[in-house]
Amino acid sequence: MSANEEQTFIAIKPDGVQRGLIGPIISRFENRGFKLVAMKLTSPSQQHLETHYADLSTKPFFKGLVSYMLSGPICAMVWEGKDAVKTGRVLLGATNPLASAPGTIRGDFAIDVGRNVCHGSDSVENAKKEIALWFSPSEVLKWKSTQSAWVYE
Numbered sequence: 269m270s271a272n273e274e275q276t277f278i279a280i281k282p283d284g285v286q287r288g289l290i291g292p293i294i295s296r297f298e299n300r301g302f303k304l305v306a307m308k309l310t311s312p313s314q315q316h317l318e319t320h321y322a323d324l325s326t327k328p329f330f331k332g333l334v335s336y337m338l339s340g341p342i343c344a345m346v347w348e349g350k351d352a353v354k355t356g357r358v359l360l361g362a363t364n365p366l367a368s369a370p371g372t373i374r375g376d377f378a379i380d381v382g383r384n385v386c387h388g389s390d391s392v393e394n395a396k397k398e399i400a401l402w403f404s405p406s407e408v409l410k411w412k413s414t415q416s417a418w419v420y421e
């Protein structure tokens with residue numbers, strides 16, 4: 269995999285879907301130059317969401333987090349590009365929206381940490397695990413964007 273093919277898992281959470289933020293959030297990634305390689309609107313099972321957030325299972329907010337994630341459809345995506353994982357987190361902003369800088373997704377669209385509209389992988393290793401949990405290999409497409417020569421030198 270070349271440096272420009274790093275992949276990250278981004279999910280618009282149920283509040284983001286309900287609030288009509290799919291378009292604005294996708295635009296941030298498109299405008300930056302990242303390439304969409306997988307996307308679906310999905311309502312995963314409780315077990316799936318508990319697996320997704322397994323590292324947080326001992327946290328006091330875990331039960332609330334899982335019911336929040338079960339409360340409506342989620343727009344699950346894979347975005348590809350140079351440094352996609354780290355830059356995806358920068359586009360998202362801090363976990364607590366009140367600490368997120370204006371110009372970030374959470375800093376522009378959210379207030380409460382338990383309604384922070386969007387998920388993004390926090391490491392390349394976790395991105396691989398999350399992509400494999402949410403998508404089958406055939407759902408993640410390989411395609412050449414005609415923009416790539418204008419985005420990368």
Ligand code: GDP
Pocket residue numbers: 324329332333362363381382383384386387388390
């Ligand atoms: P993220 O990687 O920035 O999404 O943050 P974490 O992986 O630490 O937490 C996952 C998700 O759990 C966050 O995006 C929040 O929706 C939620 N969360 C994290 N910390 C808290 C908290 O202190 N209270 C509540 N209610 N939710 C939290």
Ligand code: MG
Pocket residue numbers: 388390
């Ligand atoms: Mg996280």
